[in-house]
Amino acid sequence: xxxxxxxxxxxxxxxxxxxxxxxxxxxxxxxxxxxxxxxxxxxxxxxxxxxxxxxxxxxxxxxxxxxxxxxxxxxxxxxxxxxxxxxxxxxxxxxxxxxxxxxxxxxxxxxxxxxxxxxxxxxxxxxxxxxxxxxxxxxxxxxxxxxxxxxxxxxxxxxxxxxxxxxxxxxxxxxxxxxxxxxxxxxxxxxxxxxxxxxxxxxxxxxxxxxxxxxxxxxxxxxxxxxxxxxxxxxxxxxxxxxxxxxxxxxxxxxxxxxxxxxxxxxxxxxxxxxxxxxxxxxxxxxxxxxxxxxxxxxxxxxxxxxxxxxxxxxxxxxxx
Amino acid sequence: xxxxxxxxxxxxxxxxxxxxxxxxxxxxxxxxxxxxxxxxxxxxxxxxxxxxxxxxxxxxxxxxxxxxxxxxxxxxxxxxxxxxxxxxxxxxxxxxxxxxxxxxxxxxxxxxxxxxxxxxxxxxxxxxxxxxxxxxxxxxxxxxxxxxxxxxxxxxxxxxxxxxxxxxxxxxxxxxxxxxxxxxxxxxxxxxxxxxxxxxxxxxxxxxxxxxxxxxxxxxxxxxxxxxxxxxxxxxxxxxxxxxxxxxxxxxxxxxxxxxxxxxxxxxxxxxxxxxxxxxxxxxxxxxxxxxxxxxxxxxxxxxxxxxxxxxxxxxxxxxx
Numbered sequence: 001x002x003x004x005x006x007x008x009x010x011x012x013x014x015x016x017x018x019x020x021x022x023x024x025x026x027x028x029x030x031x032x033x034x035x036x037x038x039x040x041x042x043x044x045x046x047x048x049x050x051x052x053x054x055x056x057x058x059x060x061x062x063x064x065x066x067x068x069x070x071x072x073x074x075x076x077x078x079x080x081x082x083x084x085x086x087x088x089x090x091x092x093x094x095x096x097x098x099x100x101x102x103x104x105x106x107x108x109x110x111x112x113x114x115x116x117x118x119x120x121x122x123x124x125x126x127x128x129x130x131x132x133x134x135x136x137x138x139x140x141x142x143x144x145x146x147x148x149x150x151x152x153x154x155x156x157x158x159x160x161x162x163x164x165x166x167x168x169x170x171x172x173x174x175x176x177x178x179x180x181x182x183x184x185x186x187x188x189x190x191x192x193x194x195x196x197x198x199x200x201x202x203x204x205x206x207x208x209x210x211x212x213x214x215x216x217x218x219x220x221x222x223x224x225x226x227x228x229x230x231x232x233x234x235x236x237x238x239x240x241x242x243x244x245x246x247x248x249x250x251x252x253x254x255x256x257x258x259x260x261x262x263x264x265x266x267x268x269x270x271x272x273x274x275x276x277x278x279x280x281x282x283x284x285x286x287x288x289x290x291x292x293x294x295x296x297x298x299x300x301x302x303x304x305x306x307x308x309x310x311x312x313x314x315x316x317x318x319x320x321x
Numbered sequence: 322x323x324x325x326x327x328x329x330x331x332x333x334x335x336x337x338x339x340x341x342x343x344x345x346x347x348x349x350x351x352x353x354x355x356x357x358x359x360x361x362x363x364x365x366x367x368x369x370x371x372x373x374x375x376x377x378x379x380x381x382x383x384x385x386x387x388x389x390x391x392x393x394x395x396x397x398x399x400x401x402x403x404x405x406x407x408x409x410x411x412x413x414x415x416x417x418x419x420x421x422x423x424x425x426x427x428x429x430x431x432x433x434x435x436x437x438x439x440x441x442x443x444x445x446x447x448x449x450x451x452x453x454x455x456x457x458x459x460x461x462x463x464x465x466x467x468x469x470x471x472x473x474x475x476x477x478x479x480x481x482x483x484x485x486x487x488x489x490x491x492x493x494x495x496x497x498x499x500x501x502x503x504x505x506x507x508x509x510x511x512x513x514x515x516x517x518x519x520x521x522x523x524x525x526x527x528x529x530x531x532x533x534x535x536x537x538x539x540x541x542x543x544x545x546x547x548x549x550x551x552x553x554x555x556x557x558x559x560x561x562x563x564x565x566x567x568x569x570x571x572x573x574x575x576x577x578x579x580x581x582x583x584x585x586x587x588x589x590x591x592x593x594x595x596x597x598x599x600x601x602x603x604x605x606x607x608x609x610x611x612x613x614x615x616x617x618x619x620x621x622x623x624x625x626x627x628x629x630x631x632x633x634x635x636x637x638x639x640x641x642x
Contacts, residue, residue, distance in 0.1 A: 130477075131477065132476050132477040132481075146575065146576075148469055148470075148472075148474045148476070148481070149469075149470065149472045149474065149475075151469075151470045151472075153469045153470065153575075153576050153577075154470075154577070155453050155469070155576055155577020155578065156451075156452065156453040156577060156578060156579040157577055157609075157610075157613065158577075159577050159609050159610065160453075160469070160574075160575065160576050160577035161574075161575070161577075162574040162575075162577075162607055163574065163575065165574050165607045166570075166571040166574050166575070167567060167570065167571060167605060170567060170605065177607055177608060178608065179605070179607070246488060246491060249487075249488065250487040250488060250571065251575075253481075253482075253483040253484065253486050253487050254467065254474075254481065254482070254483075254484065254487070254572075254575050254576075255467075255474050255476055255481050255575075256474075256475070256476020256477060256478055256479075256480050256481035256482075256483075257476065257477060258477040284488060284491065284500070286483055286486045286498055286500070287498060287499065288478075288480050288483075289478075289480065292478065
């Protein structure tokens with residue numbers, strides 16, 4: 001039986017960690033999930049990860065050969081192989097690559113989740129064959145991975161691609177980063193929730209969202225209201241698209257991408273978010289860029305996108321793509 | 322006598338065109354200048370350029386070997402080798418590389434002036450050895466060249482790096498591009514002039530600039546007033562630095578550069594522009610980027626920087642640097 005080379009892709013999240021074995025064509029051959037339990041020491045986490053991954057590997061009947069490990073994690077630093085001060089984990093500083101090398105003597109690479117998503121789209125998804133594109137992840141916050149000349153932009157310190165922390169308005173909404181007016185305070189699941197909160201303070205329009213408590217309002221609930229034609233919910237998507245479109249026009253001026261791919265929870269709202277974002281992006285684009293940049297949804301399978309992205313990081317390195 | 326390889330570097334400007342022969346260490350061995358006369362056909366211009374360059378070449382006693390030509394021009398497109406709708410030239414569309422191949426059978430490459438400046442700094446100037454940096458040219462407008470992973474970012478269409486047309490305020494100053502609030506309407510020689518105009522409408526502070534006609538106010542005049550401690554001129558530099566610093570903080574979030582190099586007329590104002598720009602950039606930077614990014618002046622010889630930049634474009638290609 002032929003040996004099949006696979007990469008272990010790991011997506012470390014605040015609550016859950018997903019992992020799986022991915023071949024070079026992007027097929028996920030086996031997958032697992034475990035609690036991150038980030039309140040416990042990182043050493044424990046990686047020991048559990050190693051054990052679980054080994055069990056999963058042994059359970060496969062195919063003749064697999066593990067050739068590398070790719071990880072996506074909040075604040076993952078590609079150059080150092082470390083996680084530093086991750087926003088949703090209580091670990092302070094973890095030398096991930098060094099830790100995993102206790103058990104593995106194969107190449108290991110780490111980056112943040114948005115960069116991993118960008119590589120996943122490039123190798124296996126909507127950005128196949130593209131050399132210049134941007135992936136925007138619209139989750140609780142706004143992450144981004146920027147590819148130019150066929151390479152991910154890490155910057156000199158590994159922290160490039162923080163479009164969520166470009167400033168819409170220096171006197172705007174308070175951001176978790178300590179500054180004001182960052183794009184992610186407007187264009188993200190929590191951003192659209194804040195927009196709805198502001199709209200609810202006005203007397204009009206009527207809305208089903210006025211009937212439920214503020215604490216029950218989620219981006220999913222806003223999406224559902226919009227699907228039922230709720231005017232306030234639609235207005236919230238319009239405003240979110242305006243902020244995002246304005247800053248994506250800036251993004252285009254930086255790297256002139258062939259496409260911008262929207263990914264993550266809020267992107268699942270489909271036309272409700274794509275349509276105003278596209279409209280305002282075009283409105284704010286410099287003439288030479290108008291009607292050139294495609295705004296696309298991710299084409300990775302939803303539940304596995306993060307694993308595929310993490311694996312893509314390693315496959316790109318191994319295949320020198 | 323040994324043959325010395327040189328590249329012909331050409332900087333095409335709205336009024337004058339400069340050219341010269343540059344060796345791979347960035348030595349300018351011979352230089353010339355001619356009127357662009359962009360109201361006449363482009364074919365005529367390039368024929369004159371060829372003749373003048375040949376005369377200059379023949380005048381050198383050294384044994385030179387011409388190995389390539391690099392050009393910097395407004396709206397120069399690297400991928401197509403064309404100039405399209407240049408803002409200060411009446412030529413509509415010029416296939417520069419094809420035209421020059423009538424006389425030369427050596428590699429020829431073209432890009433815009435800001436990109437050429439970035440390559441000049443990388444090969445011969447302040448960005449030597451850097452893989453991630455940005456050059457901002459502060460002239461009549463604001464141009465930029467962005468280098469990431471050691472490569473200039475051209476984008477999928479060759480037009481990347483338009484930081485001057487990122488938007489400070491969508492309701493802001495009218496820009497020549499037809500939109501409002503572009504960075505170059507604030508941070509450029511013409512931008513600081515507009516800031517002074519606005520400040521002059523206020524009753525305070527007193528200023529020597531109140532004594533001269535609006536039409537006599539230039540960025541140079543504002544600089545001279547600032548040197549004499551003129552409060553209004555100093556305030557204009559402060560505001561210019563605030564707008565520029567705000568948007569450079571965005572730039573850092575995109576590509577996390579090791580340095581940002583300010584180049585061109587307004588950058589010659591030295592501390593008057595560097596000091597507020599640095600201050601506000603740091604204020605608006607995301608924590609992880611603070612106190613990491615150097616703000617540097619160009620280190621290319623002032624009069625020849627554009628020729629060296631144009632030559633660097635070709636040297637980078639020839640030496641695969």
